[in-house]
Amino acid sequence: MKLKSQIVGLPVISIVEVASLGKVEDLVINPDTGSVDYLVVEPEQWYKERRLLAMQDVAGIGEDAITTETGTNVVSVSSQPAAIELLQKNIKIVGCPVMTKKGRLQGTVDEILVDEQTGKIAACHWTAGDNGNNGLIPANLVITYGKEMLVVAEDFAANLVQDMAGLPTAAVRQPAEEKVKLQASQDPLQFFEDKQKQYLIGRIVTTDILSDEGEIIAEQGQRVTQDMVDRAVAADKFVELTLNTRE
Template structure:
């Protein structure tokens, strides 16, 4: 699970082409199902439009980067009508006021927890109006994700989850259950992490042309399935990018 603030600002890295595609600037929420459908990526240049990556095309969200298989997964916003519709609804969640089913305004939301595998909003961090109380509202207590307003069950305060607890899917569905598991995080250099991800991406793909060393020795022949040994040979011969660009599923 990730807070929104832990995702926004991360670089987006393409595993296949070995390139950085820009930083995540925001998320696009579908209020009908409480899911982050897209990540907004900064424009390639100041005079160009912002871009999007569908959450379904996200390979992973680590501590240091968001990865996707190919750079073509990042597209211009105007090329995705469904995303434009969601942007017009302008449901941010963070910054929303909280209202109970019976119409009582009670505090606001200053963060949300996102399942990095599915994009599901699993909890919203509530701050009381007097700022004396805070806690995570489980998604099952949310009735409506609205523009500027989060409508919740009347008894939501009794279901609040302590932020210090591990935020797991089963915890959010049952606030009485607390897991004491240590989450997996990426503490290594993000570029090293990216390189490792790319190597894993290549293994098992089909080579589309012969890859040779400068001396003419074969690293991988057309039609071969990429193996770890081929990857190691390509790296040693400075042919890794060539191998990357000449494979298919």
């Protein structure tokens, strides 16, 4: 599970190209499914349009980066009609007042908790303001994700939870069909490194790679081997090797 604040601001890294594709600026929420369908990625240049990464194309979300298989997964907003429709609905949740089914205003939402494997919103963090009451509103108590308001069950305050362990099983379950994706999201940077090692094998080294002690790890013109990759990792030169190869 990830908070919105833990996702926004992270760089998106492509596994195949070993490239940063820009930082996440916002989440695109689908109010009908109660899920994050896309991540908004900053434009390549300030004068260009923003781009999108579909949650289904996210390989993993870690503390330092979000990974996706290839840079082609990040696409222009204008190429995604479904995303444009959601953007026009402008569902933010964070900052919205909370209203019960019978029309009582009860505090505001200051965070959302997202299942990084499915994109589902597992809970909204609610705060009552001056009286200090707060807690997680499980998704099953949310009736409507509105543009300007979150509508919840009348008895939501009596069913708040204080941490993820208290959420309903459905909100934290790990479906079997998500096993591969789960492994990636549990340790996305390791997943990224493993994929990149596979990608490097057979590529041509474009400059000599030396250890800090001056020992040769790879010579210009050689093709990358598994042994070469292992030596680069051991010498903390894996990134340098990665950035200095060609097909």
